[in-house]
Amino acid sequence: MTPANGDPMGWVKPTPGGAAHTVRPATGTRLDPWIGSYADRTHGMRASEIRALFAVANRPEVVSLAGGMPNLEGLPLRTLAELSHELVLSRGTTALQYGSGQGDQTLREQILDVMRLEGIEAHPDDVVVTTGSQQALDLVTRLFINPGDVIVAEAPSYVGALGVFRAYEADVVHVPLDEAGLIPEALEEVLTRLDHEGRAVKLLYTVPNFHNPAGVTLSLERRPRVLEIARRHGVLVVEDNPYGLLGFENEPLPAMRSMDDSGVIYLGSFSKTFAPGYRVGWAVAPHSIREKLVLASESAILCPSNASQLAVSTYLANHDWRGQIKAYREMYRERRDAMIGALTEHMPEASWTVPDGGFYTWVKLPHGIDAQAMLPRAITALVAYVSGTAFYADGQGANHMRLSFCYPTPDRIREGVRRLAGVVAAETELLEIFGAGTDAHREADAVEGAGPDVH
Numbered sequence: 055m056t057p058a059n060g061d062p063m064g065w066v067k068p069t070p071g072g073a074a075h076t077v078r079p080a081t082g083t084r085l086d087p088w089i090g091s092y093a094d095r096t097h098g099m100r101a102s103e104i105r106a107l108f109a110v111a112n113r114p115e116v117v118s119l120a121g122g123m124p125n126l127e128g129l130p131l132r133t134l135a136e137l138s139h140e141l142v143l144s145r146g147t148t149a150l151q152y153g154s155g156q157g158d159q160t161l162r163e164q165i166l167d168v169m170r171l172e173g174i175e176a177h178p179d180d181v182v183v184t185t186g187s188q189q190a191l192d193l194v195t196r197l198f199i200n201p202g203d204v205i206v207a208e209a210p211s212y213v214g215a216l217g218v219f220r221a222y223e224a225d226v227v228h229v230p231l232d233e234a235g236l237i238p239e240a241l242e243e244v245l246t247r248l249d250h251e252g253r254a255v256k257l258l259y260t261v262p263n264f265h266n267p268a269g270v271t272l273s274l275e276r277r278p279r280v281l282e283i284a285r286r287h288g289v290l291v292v293e294d295n296p297y298g299l300l301g302f303e304n305e306p307l308p309a310m311r312s313m314d315d316s317g318v319i320y321l322g323s324f325s326k327t328f329a330p331g332y333r334v335g336w337a338v339a340p341h342s343i344r345e346k347l348v349l350a351s352e353s354a355i356l357c358p359s360n361a362s363q364l365a366v367s368t369y370l371a372n373h374d375w376r377g378q379i380k381a382y383r384e385m386y387r388e389r390r391d392a393m394i395g396a397l398t399e400h401m402p403e404a405s406w407t408v409p410d411g412g413f414y415t416w417v418k419l420p421h422g423i424d425a426q427a428m429l430p431r432a433i434t435a436l437v438a439y440v441s442g443t444a445f446y447a448d449g450q451g452a453n454h455m456r457l458s459f460c461y462p463t464p465d466r467i468r469e470g471v472r473r474l475a476g477v478v479a480a481e482t483e484l485l486e487i488f489g490a491g492t493d494a495h496r497e498a499d500a501v502e503g504a505g506p507d508v509h
């Protein structure tokens with residue numbers, strides 16, 4: 055209802071003297087009257103391509119090869135319900151209370167057991183529990199990045215990290231990957247160039263295991279080389295490792311943090327090895343940084359959820375969590391096989407990475423096809439993916455797409471790839487008839503080295 059002063063939005067406020075003055079920011083628009091008031095960094099925020107897709111991709115008739123949601127069907131739900139019930143009855147006043155800013159002591163000790171599987175020896179004091187590793191990414195970026203500082207990141211990189219980096223106005227400089235992960239020679243070259251340009255390079259952000267979105271793993275041989283290069287250039291390494299325990303063939307590789315405890319901030323998460331709904335992740339940082347992480351986290355959220363932490367802690371103490379991870383590995387391996395088999399059968403003209411673990415494969419489309427432009431046609435054909443462009447800060451990736459095999463059943467994965475192959479074939483035919491004359495196709499063609507593309 056329009057108020058008596060005739061101002062439907064309620065922006066006109068009476069002054070003490072009785073006259074009205076307008077508080078609507080001069081640069082406001084009808085859609086957002088506060089547009090002129092936002093901080094500069096807010097203008098850099100935008101919905102990720104994945105989020106924009108979510109509404110359509112989640113319709114049941116669409117096979118979504120887009121999202122990165124773990125499949126939770128194998129979880130022991132009855133056991134979890136009983137543990138939660140018992141937790142609230144026996145320790146409810148602790149679980150539902152505020153807790154420590156650094157996180158629950160018992161859980162931090164249990165996290166050490168999890169990290170030992172990747173060779174990390176740390177002290178519970180080194181661990182900061184966070185609301186998912188996403189919050190840890192936010193805290194680390196907040197601690198180190200002034201607007202214009204450089205973060206070096208793989209090409210392609212995790213879309214959620216790019217969103218955080220953008221929010222803090224970092225300049226992301228990409229370094230290429232191949233099938234053995236980040237290329238040390240390319241890293242050396244980029245850091246040397248940035249040094250010569252006098253740029254402040256603060257962080258190297260890397261997902262060494264079963265990379266999101268590229269599916270590749272940094273080889274054992276490259277790990278110390280990458281660390282040595284970063285150290286020599288004075289760059290702190292952020293090792294983001296939510297998938298490391300989800301290998302299909304081999305035991306986990308030693309974490310980079312296990313090789314260097316002073317130059318690496320390690321980020322871990324229970325989202326993929328247990329359940330993302332609890333939102334429990336963690337950071338392990340060198341001592342001085344760890345204190346600042348706790349301060350930053352306290353100012354952001356006071357403390358991570360005690361209820362979630364105790365639920366995770368109870369699960370770890372009372373359930374065979376290693377067995378659960380083994381079951382996940384087997385389930386995801388079967389889905390990976392379904393996807394790679396279907397790609398081989400239906401899309402021989404494309405190329406892709408074959409991941410040894412995790413959730414994703416990175417597909418290079420036939421020459422000239424633009425994954426972003428093709429997406430609406432794929433959705434019409436009831437299959438969804440994420441265009442490669444989502445994973446770059448600089449517009450690369452148009453000739454690539456990320457396919458995830460974590461959520462749908464093997465049959466649905468095969469059906470999804472079959473549908474996608476039909477869309478790619480129609481697109482290829484159009485290209486043959488009309489040529490690669492559109493701007494989008496020209497751009498897709500112009501991109502070189504947009505990530506690994508091995509069969």
Ligand SMILES: Cc1ncc(COP(=O)(O)O)c(C=O)c1O
Nearest residue numbers: 122186187188212266323325335
């Ligand atoms: C590479 C990477 N880092 C971090 C995250 C965030 O995970 P969390 O649920 O722990 O916040 C994800 C989630 O998909 C991811 O793929």
